[in-house]
Amino acid sequence: MKTSVYVNLQRKIIVITLLVSFAPLILLGVTIYHQLAIKYKQKIVEQIRYRAVAQAEAVDLFLKGRTAILSAMADTHKFDYMIEGNNLAHIFEVMNSRAGAFVDLGVIDSTGQHKAYVGPYNLKGLNYYNQPWFGEVMSKGVYISEVYMGYRKIPHFIIAVRRQESQQAWILRATIDPEIFGGIVRAAQVGKTGDAFIVNKERIFQTNPRFSGSIHSQSKLDTTLFGGSTTVIELRDGDGKKRLYAGTWLKNKKWLLVINQEAAEEMAGLFTTYMEVVIIVAGILAIVLTTIFTTRLTVRRLREADTKMRELNAALVQSDKMAALGKMAAGVAHEINNPLAVILQKTGWMEDLLAEEKFQESENIEEFKASIKKIEAHVERARKVVHNMLGYVRKMEPLLEDVDINETLSQTITLLENYAKTNNIEIAPDFADSLPIIASKQDQLQQVFLNLISNAIDAISTDGLIKVISERNDKYIIVKIIDNGPGIPEDQQGKVFDPFFTTKEIGRGTGLGLWISYDITEKLGGTIHLSSREGEGTIFTIQIPIVHPEKK
Template sequence: MIESSGYTKLRIKMVLTTLGFSLIPLLILGYTIFRQFEAAHIGKVVQHLNHLTENKRRTIDLFLNERLSQLMAIAYTHKLQYFLEDGTLERVFTLMQARSKYYIDLGIIDQDGSHVIYTGPYQAIRTANYKDEEWFNQVQAKGFYISDVFLGRRNYPHFIIAVSRREGDHTWVLRATIDSDIFDSLVQSDQLGANGDAFLLNTDNVLQSKPRFGPKLLEHMNLGSFAKFTGVRTDTIAVDGKPYLVGLAWLENKNWLLAIRDDPTEELMPLARTRWLVWIILAGGFLVIAGGTILTSNTILSQLMRSEREKASLNASLTQSSKMASLGKMAAGVAHEINNPLAIIKEKAGWMRDLLGEEDIKASPNFKEFEDAITKIEYHVTRAKDVTHRLLGFARRMDPIHEDVNVNEVITQTITFLQNEARYRAIEIHTGLQKDLPFVASDSAQLQQVFLNIIDNAIDAIGKDGNIHIRTMAVHDPDEVVITIKDSGPGIPKEKLDKIFDPFFTTKKVGEGTGLGLTISFSIIQKLGGTIKVESEEGQGATFIICLPRNKD
């Protein structure tokens, strides 16, 4: 049998193996699915951001394009002389304002940089001269110009769009100022989440529109430097130490970078939720698997232990049976070999007795001695024959008959045989026989021999003065009748306990016992399908326990 530490090791090994084989695929599955989901989700977010960025860029480009076209259309449809007429520029401005409210003012500047005519709220700048300014030179060179946002003389964030026209040898410039607030409304929109942001940057990373968070208009916003590229790009950019997903696109009409920052918490919320879900499912799976593993291993182990125990007890009973069988064979062989010489001795003695009838021997003075001797020879041959016949009886394989036997009756009858002997030795036999004891399918004559052997042994063991208790009772599962015979004798020493059913084992004096009584009893009970065992401690008497299977019909 495996020792309990062996079982513990086996249990740990089983649990770990099963957990390993179950949990590793579970973890791989969970991780893979989560990664796939994460990739798909981020892909979707990026796509959405790209789309949004592209749309915004187009809107702004379109806006700038329209403004430029409008101014060009005005400049190229009329000569300078036309605008110089009283109220004409005013009328044109009003017309432009009718459709687009973001124009602040409109002015015409001649080639030496001074305002020729102006319409708008800031009359003070009429006297301004732009001859040395960068934008004035550029517009004359390139034909049009769009400025960055600046505060300028008006001290209000705005930008200018200017176009130049050449008339003969003369150049004049039409210049409009536009409120840069327009970009705020163009760039921002409710398509961005609660924490999303969008803004425009010029090449020096100066904000051209008002972001919702962080620095203000015209302040620096450092996203890093991006060389000009076409189309839309998405980058992960750290702002205030936190990584943000940012969509970037350069405008076509102006060196401005459009940046749209998505709301990180909003965009990653499904991911976080999924991560939680994955963890919960993994934890739940782990608990279920661990519970199942422990349960299964417990079941398997207890089954294993039970079968080990059964095997051990089966082995023990098989050992006893095979011991009995081989002893029986040997006993039979010995008995048979002795029977032949015994038969001859017996016949020789018989022949001598026959001859004693002859006249001349009768006259012999030793006649009486001869007769005595022959009688003794015959007596002891008979004794030897009894032994060999009992030995052979123990060994023979005759099926016992099976009849309905009332064990109580058999016991009562057996006691009457021994009552005199017991009384003579001052031994009292007490009985506790269960009433309505069920019948057993057995052989009453053989059972009686067993009880006789055991009670006789008990009387011999006690010697004088003592008690014998005999009890019967029915038990269930298995359905058996149990007979216990307990004596108040000296008991059986431990080292002899497992030998008492062996043939020729006896504690009695030579000539008083054959040492076969218990052997035969054991073999009878075994053939009847029952069990017999003995419990004893030195000085505490001995108890024989016989279990007989119940009659099942």
């Protein structure tokens, strides 16, 4: 019952402490996380925007470079030269070695006729007059197509430039390698979920996206969401996951460069690394463990203090009780001894008178004498009880003598050894070496030991062991008398030192032995203490102060 009080208290303290320590921590953590998440997202948005802009510039630069070299070639060569022999192949070689990414190169005259061609497809002789781009390049001078299938039936796009040579206009046209172009765009892909591609206004993929779709197929992305400059938006994809999209229109205003990635992946950076999670968990664990540890310690201290307090209270009550009983006993002794004294004088007077001659012939004189003797015997009996009650056995000697506790114990054991042996009880001494000789009263201590050991013998009754131990600490010599008898029931433990308390049969014990022992040890400045457990035995512990004898 007592234990559960402390367990409850401990649980309450732990719960409250943990709540108090974690609540602000969690609040702080959530706030900081929230703030950080906002900043982090801003950063990510900035980053993706920047990447989109940079990538768009790179792509624009790529196209611009390809267009420039194509224009340079067209401007520096005459139509007749171009279509003659291997000249176009030579130019194609120069272009690819200086710039690269060209798949083929062709020369088309003003009627749309493919006059010369270098490349993997056999396109020479085809007429482009009706192709929509032909008109466009003829009117605008430079043309970059969207991805289309064309004659070769694979998705590609071309760059064409017009050369005005006196009265004649002709077109130099090159196909850009979609793989290389796609590679440049894909360089903006990041992480596991990142994607980068180009779509046109009609949502047709101009490069191969990483996920969902391929070049020249329809994209689901709504291109109208992207405005003039770079736009960053957050959209849910088919799986319901949030994706961040950054789109930049290229300079031709037809193509939209799109970079996107899962928002969660970028934010995952915020969830820190494995190591930091370990540190946080360890921190929480440390708080919990420390709380439990300190609380246990505190509660244990509390418990010990409580126990000490209880013991102290018990000792105080005991000594109060003993003092009161002592006073009462002295009063009772006086009140009884005086009448006894009168009785004894009266019987003595009667004896004196009976001794006179005139009574000698009385037939009942012997009866009288016998009765008087009986009265005296009973007065003597009563006197002994009262004297024992007062511990009168103590001598009046006020001087302390040199006492060797081990020697005193040995003598006492010798006195009781035979009595113990007849009951098959062993008395086992275990004395500390070199106990100091103290100034005390040998006879009185001997009486205490005698009382306690003979009580132990009576408690065991037959077959048992009594240990008599002597030891010392700084202030006291400690004598322990330990028996393995039946022990003292808990409800009787508080009474054993009371006068006239006895569990022995009537006539066998006066109930004064322990009372006198208590009185003697108290008067000698010591203490006597009992601890007993039913069924296990009893331990009497006597502490005798170490008072060094005065040097003679």
